[in-house]
Amino acid sequence: MQIQIKGVRVIDPGNIEGIRDIRIKDGLFEAVSEPGQLPDVAEASQDVNVIDGQGLIGVPGLIDVHVHLREPGQEYKETIETGLKAAAAGGITAVCCMPNTNPVNDNAQVTAFILSQAKKVHAARVYPVGAISANLEGQKLNDIADMKKAGIWAVTDDGMPVTDSQLMRRTLEYCKSLDIPVLVHAEDKRLADGGAMNEGLPATVMGIKGIPNAAESVMVMRDIALAELTGARVHFCHMSTAQSIEAIRAAKAKGVRVTCETAPHYFTLTDADIPAYDTNFKMNPPLRSDKDRAAIIEGLADGTIDMIATDHAPHAEDEKQVEFDQAAFGIVGLETSLGLSLDLVTRGHLTLIQLVEKMAKAPADLMGINNDIVPGNRADLTLIDMDTDWIVNPDAFVSKGRNTPFTGRSLKGAAAFTIVDGRIVYTRSSSF
Amino acid sequence: MRFTKKDILDIDSLTREEITYILDTARGMKEISQRAIKKVPTLRGKTIVLFFQEPSTRTKLSFELAGKRLSADTVAISKSSSSIVKGETLRDTVRTLESMKPDIIVMRHSSSGAAYQVAKWVKCAVINAGDGTHAHPSQALLDMMTIQEEKGGFEGLKVSLVGDISHSRVARSNIIGLSRMGARVTVCAPGTMIPMGIEQMGCTVAEDMDTCVTDADVVMMLRIQKERQGSLLFPSEREYAALYGLNPARLALAAKDALVMHPGPLNRGVEISTRVADGEHAVILDQVTNGVALRMALFYLVSGGTKHADSN
Numbered sequence: 252m253q254i255q256i257k258g259v260r261v262i263d264p265g266n267i268e269g270i271r272d273i274r275i276k277d278g279l280f281e282a283v284s285e286p287g288q289l290p291d292v293a294e295a296s297q298d299v300n301v302i303d304g305q306g307l308i309g310v311p312g313l314i315d316v317h318v319h320l321r322e323p324g325q326e327y328k329e330t331i332e333t334g335l336k337a338a339a340a341g342g343i344t345a346v347c348c349m350p351n352t353n354p355v356n357d358n359a360q361v362t363a364f365i366l367s368q369a370k371k372v373h374a375a376r377v378y379p380v381g382a383i384s385a386n387l388e389g390q391k392l393n394d395i396a397d398m399k400k401a402g403i404w405a406v407t408d409d410g411m412p413v414t415d416s417q418l419m420r421r422t423l424e425y426c427k428s429l430d431i432p433v434l435v436h437a438e439d440k441r442l443a444d445g446g447a448m449n450e451g452l453p454a455t456v457m458g459i460k461g462i463p464n465a466a467e468s469v470m471v472m473r474d475i476a477l478a479e480l481t482g483a484r485v486h487f488c489h490m491s492t493a494q495s496i497e498a499i500r501a502a503k504a505k506g507v508r509v510t511c512e513t514a515p516h517y518f519t520l521t522d523a524d525i526p527a528y529d530t531n532f533k534m535n536p537p538l539r540s541d542k543d544r545a546a547i548i549e550g551l552a553d554g555t556i557d558m559i560a561t562d563h564a565p566h567a568e569d570e571k572q573v574e575f576d577q578a579a580f581g582i583v584g585l586e587t588s589l590g591l592s593l594d595l596v597t598r599g600h601l602t603l604i605q606l607v608e609k610m611a612k613a614p615a616d617l618m619g620i621n622n623d624i625v626p627g628n629r630a631d632l633t634l635i636d637m638d639t640d641w642i643v644n645p646d647a648f649v650s651k652g653r654n655t656p657f658t659g660r661s662l663k664g665a666a667a668f669t670i671v672d673g674r675i676v677y678t679r680s681s682s683f
Numbered sequence: 684m685r686f687t688k689k690d691i692l693d694i695d696s697l698t699r700e701e702i703t704y705i706l707d708t709a710r711g712m713k714e715i716s717q718r719a720i721k722k723v724p725t726l727r728g729k730t731i732v733l734f735f736q737e738p739s740t741r742t743k744l745s746f747e748l749a750g751k752r753l754s755a756d757t758v759a760i761s762k763s764s765s766s767i768v769k770g771e772t773l774r775d776t777v778r779t780l781e782s783m784k785p786d787i788i789v790m791r792h793s794s795s796g797a798a799y800q801v802a803k804w805v806k807c808a809v810i811n812a813g814d815g816t817h818a819h820p821s822q823a824l825l826d827m828m829t830i831q832e833e834k835g836g837f838e839g840l841k842v843s844l845v846g847d848i849s850h851s852r853v854a855r856s857n858i859i860g861l862s863r864m865g866a867r868v869t870v871c872a873p874g875t876m877i878p879m880g881i882e883q884m885g886c887t888v889a890e891d892m893d894t895c896v897t898d899a900d901v902v903m904m905l906r907i908q909k910e911r912q913g914s915l916l917f918p919s920e921r922e923y924a925a926l927y928g929l930n931p932a933r934l935a936l937a938a939k940d941a942l943v944m945h946p947g948p949l950n951r952g953v954e955i956s957t958r959v960a961d962g963e964h965a966v967i968l969d970q971v972t973n974g975v976a977l978r979m980a981l982f983y984l985v986s987g988g989t990k991h992a993d994s995n
């Protein structure tokens with residue numbers, strides 16, 4: 252199958268910015284040239300898909316480095332198939348799946364299983380992330396090299412953060428020698444103390460136990476110190492507080508090898524936006540104060556925050572239609588991420604180039620892959636329609652999860668086509 | 684005035700006028716409890732379900748008597764008899780209850796916001812009898828009724844509230860209600876029991892107990908939960924009593940005619956000394972008496988009654 256895209260505005264930071272014709276063949280970019288330079292496709296070839304790129308923006312395939320696909324073990328929430336298709340519908344060509352499945356991705360067999368399931372699906376790619384410790388219990392290091400051979404590119408204990416500082420130090424040293432990054436869900440569980448939303452006035456009014464900013468930032472500070480000690484690569488997941496951003500900014504200035512991500516909800520919503528006990532606004536870390544939201548936007552703008560990831564966490568309805576303190580943490584994000592992030596451009600916080608860096612290039616750099624739009628590279632490409640207006644409707648989600656706080660929100664901009672491995676895996680229908 | 688609220692979920696959703704109207708109605712109801720035949724036919728044929736997921740004797744009894752004195756049929760289900768223990772969700776439980784067509788569900792639950800959620804899931808009236816650390820509107824209203832009885836009103840009164848504010852739904856409801864009615868509320872507790880942002884709910888935080896109690900017109904003590912001893916909130920009952928207990932010496936700092944209140948049950952010798960609890964300033968038992976009248980008023984009002992209870 253071949254794809255020819257005519258006259259699309261390409262934004263590939265550091266590589267291309269301008270109108271191009273693109274030809275894709277056998278899964279690769281075959282030609283990328285100034286408009287009108289490509290010879291017309293032979294009339295005879297039936298299987299050429301021609302896309303009129305006018306009005307669209309072509310960017311390197313978007314990558315989401317923090318996604319929960321739930322398979323194996325919790326297929327009622329999401330499967331690898333539904334998750335990867337949801338990603339494609341959101342313009343995302345690759346996702347990194349977290350290891351907290353059942354069984355946990357703490358050995359090469361589970362990694363291989365995930366990759367083989369993903370192979371059956373024509374949608375986004377998957378890059379599995381392995382667990383640091385056996386069964387996420389924070390006791391014993393897994394066979395990380397073995398998992399790396401099977402296909403993981405990073406390790407994390409995500410929601411079961413490593414409390415033991417010595418285990419963390421050894422993990423960093425070990426992963427440094429394997430040259431893979433360690434992803435950190437920064438949370439001191441004792442400080443979070445079973446809280447269900449941000450500690451602050453809204454939590455006090457609602458009588459909900461609060462999670463202080465410090466529950467996140469103390470662990471960010473600890474792991475910056477350990478990154479400095481070991482020289483390993485540390486990546487902080489879903490940053491939500493001003494203090495964490497401040498600490499990471501200082502660490503980067505000092506030359507410590509740290510990177511970080513935030514999620515769209517942290518630059519879009521605050522704890523004051525939570526409608527009375529609406530469990531679709533409950534996630535971990537929680538929605539913070541307006542001061543934190545502003546600090547997140549500032550961190551994105553000045554480069555302290557390298558990338559945007561969703562922390563896509565689908566849950567069944569039953570797990571959300573319960574008391575607030577008992578409801579599951581997490582919201583879905585794959586299908587709203589691009590629309591919400593484009594809002595940063597609309598409001599002038601980021602340029603489009605910066606946004607492409609945060610949603611496509613920086614994740615690729617972290618993962619050690621090259622997703623430049625150049626001949627010979629694998630053809631992963633997102634074509635964005637910047638002008639389409641749409642309203643978030645969970646019933647229309649491809650994901651099994653409906654747990655979003657953005658129901659009814661008007662967004663501008665969406666993926667028109669998602670291309671993975673040289674095949675169109677998603678086309679936005681005009682009915683939207 | 685017409686009272687149009689379907690549910691009583693917290694104090695925050697009641698206007699000053701609505702609070703006044705509830706208190707006026709409750710005063711009328713109080714007279715019924717003083718009769719030889721303590722029963723009027725007002726709510727005959729109405730069914731009230733008392734759904735208490737959390738243990739409670741006093742509040743449940745008070746609601747039950749209130750319903751019976753208005754001739755409603757009251758049915759109580761508790762955690763052990765409800766299928767919640769068998770893993771049924773709250774939503775399923777209350778929708779099952781509703782299918783039996785009660786007119787009012789009174790509910791107590793250990794999760795903040797549970798009454799809010801239930802009110803969304805069912806069509807009948809919902810009265811919150813305490814949800815987690817969020818709200819306990821009937822307690823705050825009976826406290827206000829007691830203060831109004833003794834003091835004539837709220838404007839300018841200094842009310843001191845001492846105890847575990849963080850974990851107290853009674854404190855939250857009283858802070859909102861009393862400040863809305865014009866009282867000045869001051870709270871006091873160790874820093875471990877003062878939640879973030881509490882000042883913005885309409886109170887000031889005193890730095891110590893003496894400052895808090897000085898010149899107070901009302902001293903409201905909160906029950907300290909003994910099981911929290913040693914849980915990092917406070918080291919020991921002995922130290923807590925020394926710093927935050929209400930004893931005669933401290934009470935002497937308050938206004939001459941100060942009221943001493945407590946939602947019960949008392950921890951004598953911890954947050955309140957026996958001499959104060961049984962002394963002339965204490966209106967703790969009046970609070971209990973008023974509780975029945977106040978809850979009768981709530982039943983009457985959410986059932987659509989808009990006329991003064993006297994007209995019965």
Ligand SMILES: [Zn+2]
Binds near residue numbers: 409436489562
């Ligand atoms: Zn996480």
